[in-house]
């Protein structure tokens with residue numbers, strides 16, 4: 001089995017703080033992509049007024065939670081399963097599908113590969129090239145036709161690039177996978193940050209091979225509570241996942257909160273407005289540095305390359321107690337690539353200020 005390397009993900013502020021000999025709270029963490037508005041008032045109030053739920057087992061079938069997720073997504077309850085974060089569902093789905101070969105887009109989120117390795121699955125890498133702006137195009141469809149993997153993972157928007165593939169291409173991909181009987185797992189962990197939402201959701205009813213993976217931890221700022229869900233037109237797989245999961249993997253408070261998140265319109269709208277403004281600020285401010293190449297962001301994080309040969313921005317910013325995600329350990333990237341989350345206004349300004357001390361204004 002593949003061992004988990006240290007610092008594989010962002011958000012490892014405890015580990016970094018330990019290395020620096022400081023408290024994790026002393027770090028300004030731009031490495032985890034969490035909604036900067038934090039918990040909504042509704043979530044706080046639900047948790048504080050229902051603490052007694054901890055004294056009971058949650059409903060092992062999560063009936064109310066599944067019903068709420070189904071109605072928010074205009075689908076049947078047989079088409080949805082909730083999980084302890086999207087991560088639990090990645091592993092569960094890979095176990096259920098038991099693919100012999102899987103295509104992964106590179107660079108991409110690390111856990112698909114790890115889940116596939118646990119099943120002894122052969123991984124076929126499809127490289128997203130910097131020269132193509134790290135975006136998939138018709139060549140991806142060609143590769144799928146030629147390689148005929150049992151399943152394909154694609155994240156929309158992608159992590160770490162933050163790029164959203166063309167909607168037409170995604171629909172063609174879904175069509176191709178459906179007719180070729182290839183399980184298409186579309187990771188929409190960050191889709192809630194895009195006000196227009198998913199262009200593939202409408203296909204679910206007619207589809208047997210399409211899986212939409214959602215995370216609630218990022219947009220609703222509950223990575224420590226953990227919650228995600230999976231949508232599919234393939235009711236047999238959803239039934240299989242429900243029947244074979246380990247019991248009570250979602251805690252009672254997460255199950256309660258999950259019934260109310262997707263209807264929290266005030267928080268959802270406020271988040272869209274706030275993040276759009278701050279993302280715009282960071283995008284323009286980062287582009288001012290001539291040594292940075294910045295890709296246009298769509299969600300709550302920005303991906304960029306530092307063309308300076310000798311500057312390690314992560315180390316330089318850590319000296320100012322700012323933590324960013326170095327993307328050097330992503331297959332397909334190297335030490336020049338970084339990712340930063342959109343945080344609150346004063347924090348974003350602090351990041352730009354710190355960067356201008358490292359990179360002279362026009363370098």
Ligand SMILES: Cc1ncc(COP(=O)(O)O)c(C=O)c1O
Nearest residue numbers: 085086087109159189215217228
């Ligand atoms: C693309 C992507 N998918 C899934 C996940 C897992 O999210 P969760 O916290 O819901 O397990 C992450 C977390 O970083 C992610 O970046």
